[in-house]
Each structure stands twice: as C-alpha cells, then as structure tokens.
Amino acid sequence: MPVISSRRITVDWGHLLMILAIAAWTLWYLVDLRSVSLDPENTLLVQPLSIILLLMLAAVLPQCFRTEKLPAELKPEILDVPSSLRILAIMVAFVGLVWCMFAVGFDVAVFLFCFIGLAICGERRWWAMLIFALLCSVVMVKGYQLLAPFPMPNLILG
Numbered sequence: 244m245p246v247i248s249s250r251r252i253t254v255d256w257g258h259l260l261m262i263l264a265i266a267a268w269t270l271w272y273l274v275d276l277r278s279v280s281l282d283p284e285n286t287l288l289v290q291p292l293s294i295i296l297l298l299m300l301a302a303v304l305p306q307c308f309r310t311e312k313l314p315a316e317l318k319p320e321i322l323d324v325p326s327s328l329r330i331l332a333i334m335v336a337f338v339g340l341v342w343c344m345f346a347v348g349f350d351v352a353v354f355l356f357c358f359i360g361l362a363i364c365g366e367r368r369w370w371a372m373l374i375f376a377l378l379c380s381v382v383m384v385k386g387y388q389l390l391a392p393f394p395m396p397n398l399i400l401g
Contacts, residue, residue: 252308259307266300269293287390332363348398349387354380 273293276286336359343352357376366372384400 252310253312255307255309259304262300262304262307266297269296269300329363333360336360336363345396349395350380350384350397350400353383 270293273290276289280286336356339359340352340356343355346352354376357379358372361372361375381400384395384397387395
C-alpha cells in the first residue's frame with residue numbers, strides 16, 4: 244500500500260510560466276518552420292536546436308515543484324539597480340549587433356558585441372577581452388560559413 248505524504252507541493256509560478264512560454268514559442272516556431280519547408284537546408288539549425296531546447300526545458304521543469312522550503316542560501320538574490328542596468332546594456336548591445344551585422348559586417352559586429360559584452364559584465368583585462376572577441380568572431384563567422392548556404396556580409400573575414 245503506497246504511503247501518502249502530507250507535505251504540500253509548492254509551485255514556483257514565475258519559473259513555471261517562463262518555461263511554458265519558452266516551450267510554447269519554440270513549438271510554434273518549429274511547427275511553423277516545418278509547415279513551410281521540410282528541406283534539410285532550411286531546417287538545418289532550427290529543428291535540432293528546437294528539439295535540444297525542448298529537452299532542456301523538460302529537464303528543468305521538475306525544479307518548479309518543491310515539497311519543502313528552499314534553504315536561505317539557495318533563494319534567488321534581489322535584482323539591484325546596477326544588475327538591471329547591466330542586463331539592459333547587454334540587450335542594447337545585442338540590438339547593436341543585429342544592426343551592425345548588415346551595416347559594417349557580421350565579423351565586426353560579433354567582435355564588437357563580444358568585446359562590449361565582456362566590458363559590461365565586468366571584465367577589465369583588455370587583452371583578454373580582445374583575444375576572446377577575436378576567437379569568438381572567427382568561430383562564429385567560419386561556423387556560419389560552413390552551415391549556411393548563403394553568404395553573410397563580412398568586412399575582414401569575408
């Protein structure tokens with residue numbers, strides 16, 4: 244005979260709703276993609292990444308349900324103003340990446356985004372930022388050139 248626990252299950256509604264929203268949007272995007280074309284060239288990146296994302300969301304989903312209170316050291320920190328401003332700055336930098344991609348080239352845009360992103364996140368060693376941004380740019384551009392059937396405008400790594 245199964246033992247029934249009298250402990251209540253608490254739900255972290257914020258995380259649960261975020262996971263469900265991401266999963267719903269991913270499923271919609273995947274279904275929409277497949278309704279337009281099943282050609283492997285068109286689904287090469289989106290389909291596998293969508294499936295991986297859905298599996299990751301499924302793995303995280305049980306963490307939204309708890310039977311006991313979180314210990315104090317595991318509770319999330321309150322988001323302060325400087326952290327909020329850093330998040331906003333990263334979002335603006337990403338918008339800049341998208342705009343610069345076609346204005347100055349994909350390679351330069353990725354380099355600038357990585358360099359600025361590291362500065363926003365607190366890295367102060369300019370040489371480390373330079374090396375990481377260069378490596379990231381080369382990997383992103385060359386990886387894109389291997390995977391995508393159409394050219395992306397590049398200024399240096401063309």
